[in-house]
Amino acid sequence: MTESEWWWPAGPGEVGRLLVRTPLMARELPAFDAAAAPDGPGELFAAWLAAAVAAGVLDPHAMTLATVGLDGVPDARVVALRNVDEAGGGWVFAASADSPKGRQLANRAVAAMTCYWPAQGRQVRLRGRVEAAPAEVAAAEFRKRSPRSRVAGLVARQSEPLESTAGYEAAAAEAERRLAAEPDAVPPGHTVYALWADEVEFWQGDAGRRHVRLRYRRAAGGAGWRRELLWP
Ligand SMILES: Cc1cc2nc3c(=O)[nH]c(=O)nc-3n(C[C@H](O)[C@H](O)[C@H](O)COP(=O)(O)O)c2cc1C
Structure with a gap:
């Protein structure tokens, strides 16, 4: 196999053939x-999320959270979206401050989040700064969780x-x-974060590749949003 055959997905590799056929x-x-x-993007996100749920998208809360690694290399993992501040443009998730992502966010409080809802061919991309909610917000969020989720959180040592x-x-x-002994126990690192988006892009896929892309950017001074279409 030549080097160019390796790169080209239609080459002899099983994986490449599977992907090309799919x-x-x-x-x-x-x-x-x-x-x-x-x-504003919060309102559109809420409408797209409701449409994804109605279309039966599995785990529609799943969003890839990308952070800046302590070594400067990007890092990414899926987290569950917990809420959206529709008016303010905040996307809420929960994680341990002691986990790699928590340490990365303490070092560089910026992130990108992305989700893809395949039933509708829709992607949403966010970028912005990340802020941790007050401890009482994190405690209240944790105490509302199922016992299994709380046990998993109390085990700690993630990653x-x-x-x-x-x-x-x-x-x-x-x-x-x-x-069982302390039903209100909360792991010390449990944190609720909000990504305050400066940019939000809505991407509607099209079978003919005429995708529609709409980007919102926070206007200077934080007052409102500017909107623009992007080339597909
Ligand atoms: C659907 C899905 C939802 C998840 N939700 C969360 C979450 O809300 N918070 C979290 O910390 N990890 C969540 N995880 C696990 C993370 O992807 C990851 O494995 C873990 O947080 C460790 O990441 P880190 O080592 O980068 O800190 C979820 C994973 C999946 C696949």
């Missing part, structure tokens, strides 16, 4: 009338190497005992 957005997708879009599954089982059993 259609991408070859289906009827909704139209998006960008001219009729609301003044550290796991030497054995028995080690995890013991920590989970200990967290269960703690939760």
Whole structure:
């Protein structure tokens, strides 16, 4: 195999062949009338999210959160969207301040978030600064969670190497005992964050590749939003 054959996806690789054979957005997708879009991105996001839920998109809250790694290399992972401040342009998620992403956000409080809702071929991209909510907000959010979610949160040590599954089982059993004794317990690192978007792009895919892209940017001084279409 030559080097150019390796790069080209139609080359001999199984994965490349599988991807080439699998259609991408070859289906009827909704139209998006960008001219009729609301003044702010929060409102449009809320409408698209409701449409995604109605269309049966699985886990529509899943958003990829990209942060700046402590080594300067981008890092990304999926988090669950918890709320949106529709008027202010804030996207809310929860994570441990002691996790890699939490440490990265403490070092550089900026992030990008992206989601893709395949049933409608819709992508939303956000960029902006990240702010941690007051501790009482994080505590209230944690206490509303299911017992299983709270046990997982109390185990802590997220993303550290796991030497054995028995080690995890013991920590989970200990967290269960703690939760039974202290139902209001909150792990110290549990944090609710908001990404305050400066830019939000709505991308409506089209089978004919005439994608519609609408970008909102916060106007200077933070008063309102400017809107513009982007070349697909
Ligand atoms: C659908 C989905 C939802 C997730 N939601 C969260 C979340 O809300 N908060 C979180 O910290 N991790 C969440 N995770 C796990 C993260 O993707 C990641 O594995 C974990 O937070 C460790 O990331 P880090 O090492 O970069 O800190 C979720 C993963 C998936 C696939």
